[in-house]
Amino acid sequence: MAGRYLAVVDHAYRGGxxxxxxxxxxxxxxLHRQLGGLDVVLRGPAVTYAVDTxxxxxLRVGARHLDLPDPRRSLRxxxxxxxxxxxxxxxxxxxxxxxxxVLPGVVCRDSASLTRDWPDYEGVWFL
Amino acid sequence: MAARPPAxxxxxxxxxxxxxxxxxxxxxxxDELLRRGRSVLVWACGYTTMLTQAALGAHKxxxxxxxxxxxxxxxxxxxxxxxxxxxxxxWEVCAYCAQDRGAGPHVPGVRTRAPSxxxxxxxxxxxxxxxxxx
Amino acid sequence: MTGFLLVDTGIDRQLAADxxxxxxxxxxxxxxxxxxxxxxxxxGQEPAGDATVWVDGPSLAHRALRPGxxxxxxxxxxxxxxxxxxxxxxxxxxxx
Numbered sequence: 001m002a003g004r005y006l007a008v009v010d011h012a013y014r015g016g017x018x019x020x021x022x023x024x025x026x027x028x029x030x031l032h033r034q035l036g037g038l039d040v041v042l043r044g045p046a047v048t049y050a051v052d053t054x055x056x057x058x059l060r061v062g063a064r065h066l067d068l069p070d071p072r073r074s075l076r077x078x079x080x081x082x083x084x085x086x087x088x089x090x091x092x093x094x095x096x097x098x099x100x101x102v103l104p105g106v107v108c109r110d111s112a113s114l115t116r117d118w119p120d121y122e123g124v125w126f127l
Numbered sequence: 128m129a130a131r132p133p134a135x136x137x138x139x140x141x142x143x144x145x146x147x148x149x150x151x152x153x154x155x156x157x158d159e160l161l162r163r164g165r166s167v168l169v170w171a172c173g174y175t176t177m178l179t180q181a182a183l184g185a186h187k188x189x190x191x192x193x194x195x196x197x198x199x200x201x202x203x204x205x206x207x208x209x210x211x212x213x214x215x216x217x218w219e220v221c222a223y224c225a226q227d228r229g230a231g232p233h234v235p236g237v238r239t240r241a242p243s244x245x246x247x248x249x250x251x252x253x254x255x256x257x258x259x260x261x
Numbered sequence: 262m263t264g265f266l267l268v269d270t271g272i273d274r275q276l277a278a279d280x281x282x283x284x285x286x287x288x289x290x291x292x293x294x295x296x297x298x299x300x301x302x303x304x305g306q307e308p309a310g311d312a313t314v315w316v317d318g319p320s321l322a323h324r325a326l327r328p329g330x331x332x333x334x335x336x337x338x339x340x341x342x343x344x345x346x347x348x349x350x351x352x353x354x355x356x357x
Contacts, residue, residue, distance in 0.1 A: 072325070096304045
């Protein structure tokens with residue numbers, strides 16, 4: 001992990017029509033490209049970003065229909081770019097959810113082991 | 128410009144965009160009320176005053192993953208509603224909050240009002256919902 | 262008796278307790294959980310006394326939560342139900 005950065009996300013669902021395609025993981029993928037490597041840890045309510053689901057409801061505003069941010073699509077793109085994405089498993093279970101619900105490629109780990117990785121990163125950033 | 132009649136629902140929106148699903152919920156509610164023929168007035172305070180700036184243009188910045196795709200700006204979304212429901216929908220911006228944040232000028236149809244206007248709006252509305260967070 | 266529509270949009274707020282107190286005092290209370298507030302409707306979360314609890318369907322969907330993840334007794338709603346109540350006579354809306 002030398003030279004890589006770690007992005008921690010614990011504040012989720014920040015913006016809908018004002019964000020659209022440009023969600024947190026779109027940003028993270030840009031950082032991943034520029035910095036030579038960025039991994040992501042989801043904790044708190046943000047763990048549901050990694051929970052798989054079907055198509056999302058669109059936002060109807062008068063005659064207009066908007067696609068709201070799709071964090072799973074963005075996470076898949078991040079994983080495809082070789083970023084490691086981990087979920088804080090106790091936070092997931094605190095919501096009554098289980099690891100079998102998360103996206104393929106996302107790893108569920110205990111909180112302490114995720115924090116113990118911090119010294120191995122060039123920097124730890126809360127997005 | 129003719130005076131707008133009292134609103135069935137006044138939404139005082141002071142929470143910050145880009146921080147939660149607040150704007151999604153507000154627009155869902157506005158859409159539902161307008162479809163029923165109810166009149167709605169949004170009073171935009173705090174950072175909500177940023178959403179209707181003319182400088183935002185019609186579209187969001189380009190998506191580097193799909194350079195051809197175009198996504199509407201929040202200003203365009205509000206403008207669209209104002210055009211679609213001219214007799215039922217209004218969007219007023221708090222002049223103090225806008226000036227304090229450098230937000231403006233705003234797209235046509237959005238009115239900038241003195242903060243002292245809020246009491247008048249509340250008095251005239253059948254129902255007021257205060258959505259805090261500024 | 263006053264009707265209340267309490268709109269809970271966040272996490273770790275006291276609106277569920279407020280709803281229970283108001284309902285216990287004899288008021289008609291609907292606690293509408295929306296945005297991050299929907300997590301309060303999950304299994305293992307405290308109920309809101311005698312208040313009616315609504316949970317927002319689109320907010321659940323965006324969080325990949327299913328009706329089966331919810332505790333018994335909550336009702337999944339969308340904006341039409343909320344608008345009906347908001348427009349009803351004698352209902353105060355408290356949004357947090």
